[in-house]
Amino acid sequence: MKSNLTFVEKGTRFLVNYSALIVLAVLIVVFGTLSPSAFFSLNNLQNIFVQASPGGVVALALTITMIVGEFDLSVGYMASLAGLLVFGFMVNHHDSFILSVFYSLGATSLLGLISGLIVSRLKVNAFIGTLGIGFVAVGIVYSFSNGALITGKTPHIVDTLGLGSIIKIQNLTLLWICCIAILWVVTERTPLGVHMRAIGGQARAAELVGLPVAKIRMWAFVCSAFLAGFGGIMLSMRLGSGQPNAGNGYLLDGFSATFLGRGFYRAGEFSVPGTVVGALILQVGYNGLAIIGMPTAAKYYFSGGTLVVALALGTIAGSYHFKLNDRKRKK
Amino acid sequence: MNSMTELILQLKNVSKKYVGLTALHPSDLDLYSGEILVILGSNGAGKSTLLKLMCGAESSDSGEVIFLGAQQKHWSVATSRSLGVEVVHQELAVVGELNPIENLYLGRELVVHKRWWPFLARRVMRKEGSDLLRSLGAQLSSLKGKTVELSGGQRQAVAIARAVGWGEKLIILDEPTAALGIAETAEVEQMIRTLRGRGLAVVLVTHRLDQAKNLADRVAVVRQGRIVGNFLKADIEVGKLAILITGEESASVV
Structure with missing residues (x-):
């Protein structure tokens, strides 16, 4: 059937469907123009991707619960917990790397299972349930380390994964991919x-x-906690230490990335490709602001502002789709 | 009934009580293949309870459910679906965020196993799904866009097609045209006739007397938890039905 949409409607629909990609392109053009040699250097492009990787994995964790109509406020704390535990097991308990990763992801997955049971079976609001479990994760972090950073001799593989690369692509980026x-x-x-x-959806x-x-909702929480923990382990490998609060900030970035992602791939919905674009928007923004010499405060303005804009764009897109569909149906 | 029809479902002496309320008094109802049975009644009359007993969404407090001659001791939604019974619900029939093909196969996706994981057989589903929609006379503007972008009639067509795709014996439609305009209602009514033509037993719950008159081979009227009228097509009179629904006068059962 031939589309009955006017040129303006088609244009607006294009803008709504690809808004995230357009924002990303605009940011690249702006920062690329302001500082072309620094922004487009191979080293900086590698930096953008590697810095986006741990947070990008945590944002994917959030996306899983968002797709099934829930949300998980514990992802940042889960990232911190797994990142700290993996170093704790390796440094303090002298466990192997594989075993340490297994224990850490096992711990976050178990907490995810508890979140899932609380939300899907006991019908507790996800906001309360996951926030509560998030604080439990913080409690475990402090019980395990007394709030101190954990660092020391670790297996060689930690440096290889955290800092190494294959064919100029950082290993952490490969893990994200x-x-x-x-x-x-x-x-x-x-x-x-589809389920x-x-x-x-309904x-x-x-x-x-x-x-x-x-x-399915319950397992989405398990998957989310597992992935958030994985993102946290990636971050700790990059930092070379287990830090009690390292992943906490990923909650806000994760939300921004997932909501920005509604403006791409399947407009108005949460999706994996959308979240990837959202995570890249944030990282390109942070990186570009640093390159042009903006103060640290600018990063937070950008982060908070992006979240608000993403939410507003999502609402506008939703309302626009409703109006457009209504109009199409009447035609 | 004529000799070519087959008795699909028998409800014998079925009843349902909720706390402090008798939703359905002991009632009998037979459903035949190639027949449209219209169930009429006002809100709260017991139509939904009767419908739920038919598809196994509720279990009967008494009596028996007989499907194709076999008594069903554990008549549940899963059992009824496995035997070819499908329900098209008034609301929530389709998921707006999925495309029509995804809705058609929701919960029963065709898959191809690659190594150890099942992948969607998307091309096969698109081909078979569009063939099914075409065979029912449904014309959709897009099979790839979201179902929410379709008109009400088109969405209902997707829901009916899904029921037809899996319901080999009995299709139960709960007020499928309640939210539709005149043209869309006509499209859905035509689809319902197509179902009868395919030899399916069709149960249609509606409030509209004209629709009952036009479509029904038989009409059952439910009032205050009882089946108070059961008419064959030749005996259907709109005035009489209205009286039965409102309860101003009782009528004999055929």
């Missing part, structure tokens, strides 16, 4: 992905066709 690829396949190419989107309708809504 692996997470993106796996989650994209699961959410876009498997029945589970997750159906639950996030849980009651999904229930009526027999989908296990509570079970």
Whole structure:
């Protein structure tokens, strides 16, 4: 059927559907113009990606719960917990790298399972449930380290993964790309992905066709906590130490990235590709502001401002889609 | 009924009580293949309870449910669906965020196994799904866009097509045209006739007497938790139905 939309409507729809990509392109053009040699250098491009990687994985964790219509306020604390635990096990308990990662992700996954049970089975509001579990994670962090940084001799693989690269692509970036690829396949190419989107879209309708809504939501929290922990471990490998609060800031960035991501791929919805673009917008912004010599405060203005703009754009996009659909139906 | 029809579902002496309320007194109802049974009644009359007993969403407090001659001791939604019974709910029939094909196959996606993981067989589903929609006379503006972007009639067509795709014996439609305009209602009504033509047993819950008159092969009227009228097509009179629904006068059962 031929589209009945006017040129202006088509243009507006394009802007709404690709707003995140447009914002990213604008940022690249602006910072690239202001400081072309520094911004476009190979070293800086590597920096942008490697700095975006741990937070990008945490943002993906948040995306999983957002897709099923929930949210997880504990992701930042989970990242801090896993990042600290992995160093704690390696340095204080002399456990192997693999075992330390296993224990750390096991701990965050277990907390994710508790969040999932609280929210999906006991029907506790996700805001309260995940915030509570987040504080439990903080408690574990302080019990484990007394709030101190953990550093010391670690296996060689920590430096290799945290600082090394393959064909000029940093290993942490490769890990982020692996997470993106796996989650994209699961959410876009498997029945589970369709079920997750159906639950996030209309849980009651999904229930009526027999989908296990509570079970899928519960596992989304487990997956979210696991991924957040993984992001935290990536960050600690980059920092070379376990820091009690290292991942806490990823909550705000994660929310900004996921909401910015609604302006790309599947407009108005949360998606893996959208979140990746959102995470890159934030990192390009932080990097560009630092390159042109803006003070640290600018980073926070940008971060907070971006979240507000992302939320506003999401609302405008939603209302625009409603109006457009209404108009299309009338035609 | 004529000799070609098959008795699909029998509700014998079924009833349902909730705390402090009898939603349905002991009632009998038979559903035949190739027949549209319209259930009429005002709000709270017991239509929804009857519908839920038919599809297994509620279990009966008494009596028995017989499907294709076999008594069903554990009549649940899962059992009824596995035997070819599908319900099109009035609201929430489709997920607006998914595309029509995803909605058609929701919960029963076709997959291809690559190594150890099931991947969506998207091309096969698109081909078979569009064929199914076409065979029912549904014309959608897009199969790739979100279902929420379709008109009410088109969305209902997707919901009915999904039921037809899996409901091999009985399709239950709960007020499928309640929110639709005249043209869209006509489209959906035509689809319902197509279902009858395919030999399916169709149950249609509606408030509209004209729709009952036009579509029904049989009408059952429910009032205050009882089936107070059960008419064959030739005996359907709109005036009589209205009296039965409102309860101003009782009528004999065929």
